[in-house]
Amino acid sequence: MAKKSGEKYQAIIEAAVKVIAEFGYHSAQVSKIAREAGVADGTIYLYFKNKEDVLISLFRNKMGQFTVHAQNELKDIKDPFEMLARLIHIHFSKLQGDRSLALVLQIQLRQSEPSIRKGISEIIRGYYNFIEQIVRYGIEEGSFRRDMDPRTARKIIFGSLDEVATCWVLSSRNYDLTGMTEPVYNILARGLARDGRVRPFPEGILD
Amino acid sequence: MAKKSGEKYQAIIEAAVKVIAEFGYHSAQVSKIAREAGVADGTIYLYFKNKEDVLISLFRNKMGQFTVHAQNELKDIKDPFEMLARLIHIHFSKLQGDRSLALVLQIQLRQSEPSIRKGISEIIRGYYNFIEQIVRYGIEEGSFRRDMDPRTARKIIFGSLDEVATCWVLSSRNYDLTGMTEPVYNILARGLARDGRVRPFPEGILD
Amino acid sequence: MAKKSGEKYQAIIEAAVKVIAEFGYHSAQVSKIAREAGVADGTIYLYFKNKEDVLISLFRNKMGQFTVHAQNELKDIKDPFEMLARLIHIHFSKLQGDRSLALVLQIQLRQSEPSIRKGISEIIRGYYNFIEQIVRYGIEEGSFRRDMDPRTARKIIFGSLDEVATCWVLSSRNYDLTGMTEPVYNILARGLARDGRVRPFPEGILD
Amino acid sequence: MAKKSGEKYQAIIEAAVKVIAEFGYHSAQVSKIAREAGVADGTIYLYFKNKEDVLISLFRNKMGQFTVHAQNELKDIKDPFEMLARLIHIHFSKLQGDRSLALVLQIQLRQSEPSIRKGISEIIRGYYNFIEQIVRYGIEEGSFRRDMDPRTARKIIFGSLDEVATCWVLSSRNYDLTGMTEPVYNILARGLARDGRVRPFPEGILD
DNA sequence: CATGAATGAGGATTCATTCAT
């Protein structure tokens, strides 16, 4: 197995995204990905253990960027509400910025076999944890409700973002997903806030 | 195509749920479903157009019950908060009451081919509409926030319930899903309510 | 097995011709024939041993008429050339008179399984023999060549009529098959005749 | 689709002829053909689009040789009668030389589905045209009758050869098909010739 | 490192026939 670097490694990942986005999960044969990446079928097996490994690596690669990017953007924020607002914005803008990727992450990869879903769920746990940390911080800091299980809150936050994103990808209307940031924030922030301490949607997020 | 009643029609649906729950979507062969239902392979094609039709019918059958059941339970309720609380409870208790069904609806059917997913999404729209109606009623009645798009609220409600249910199904711990009703309500109700007008989790829901 | 008479027996034969002509051999299911005949699927098995028996009976029924009809028409003819001319005319006019039957006999039934073709070939032998008798008579009578094997002559006569008929059935142009009688006679008669003793196409044949 | 050359391409064609000849059209499974050809089932699909394509290619391959071979043999002949005699001889000797092929072409392939028959009929048209050209040449050259439609003559020639060949294949007696060349010529040549200008069966044909 | 020809397991569906009523 060749190292995880090499330009071909990344080329295969990108080819997989493109092919899956265009043809759908069930029509994304290895040979099609190879052709798109400009390599021979067999070459893929020099960089990945099998097709499953390509897809899980794709997810790790893209979702890892997702989490890392979010952590960077929030690391200097002190206000939990602003953290929430920025999290929502980053989540949506990242997907909107690459519709192919959005299609693959929100729709196509979910049609995969159990083993792949398992690999994916392990990777997504990093994002889950990050969201839970925000909630915990908000509770400790006093902005968020104390009578709230961080894990439940995380499920509601992630479930909401995920459903909104899925509806956007599936919609034929080509509306602006980042425009959903404030409406979603307005409901979630209120849901998480200690009584009377809701912070209005922070300025500067959408710039 | 024989009539949609007939005990065999229902037996095949139930067999499909059982087989898919046990073996997973990709290992649910028609012959396995037939054997589980106690009929010959060919008999399935007297009641269903093809395998796809079995799966979509399964979803329609079960999800239809879902929506109908929820509508019945809520039809005499006047308070939007109580409607929300009961909706969450019904959603969770229905899935908890039939773990096989939950596994099939939350996990397995989502691995299906585009054509099946299309059939499914058309059916689920009925449930979406029902949730939106509750939100609209709450807004008109004055309990819910006016500055809120009912469709966005629906996505947050459904996304939250769906994510909580999915996590429950995938969890190895065998915890009580209906126990999530109150925590989820506490966050969503606050998120939807007009300022200061949140109603605490209504009594009698969990009985 | 019910008797070969009965109106249902004949109704099933006619239905088979109609269904095969319309849908083709491979799409002529027993259930379709039953529906066309206005009986239940199972009823067919009261009159015929199996589907194969229906098809062979169909052929016997229709081809038997063919041979009997030809024998009747020719029984008072003395001149071998006129016999040939009339044979050709009867062959063509019979097929032209029932295009469905022609389609079934010339095209569809030839796609059948070996066992059916075997049954058919036994029946057609009666027609073969009749043609050979004409040739033998012509040789004995002195009109036809002596240096000619009657069986070879029969193959050439039947092969010619069959090919001409097949081309007519397959043709999209809706030309008159009986119009081929004289041209075909002109070639075959010359081929069979003793030198210089060809008889021109007899008058009255085409009336 | 790999190139139409390759030894495997031809090996699959030959295997198909052999399997169909031995087991019949309806029992000629792809896996049987693959085993006979010494390749994996899937390999067949590297060289052919599907099973239908194998059969049509088989026909094109063999019937193409048929036409090409006949054209080569006749290209230097000037006498229409000799052309006819040689055509008959080539037709019969080609079939007699490969009894498996004869069985497949005369019997088995005629049981095939409409789509295959359509592919076949397009290919055979080349042979039809070749026969018609001979007839036209004979008419222009003055040896053949002027009052004769070349297409009708072609149907009589081809129908005769086809029927004689079919009877030979189906016969249990193992007689010599090429022995039919002269008898068939004697009838057809007379049928086509202008009065009194028949040429006796040319010497040297049967060598 | 790279190639790509070859492999071969696995499953939905049709339809002639039966038999309890």
Next chain:
DNA sequence: TATGAATGAATCCTCATTCAT
């Protein structure tokens, strides 16, 4: 006689993976 719901055997094709070059 007549019905028609139920049966179940039988097969083409795809595509992830390998390995000789």
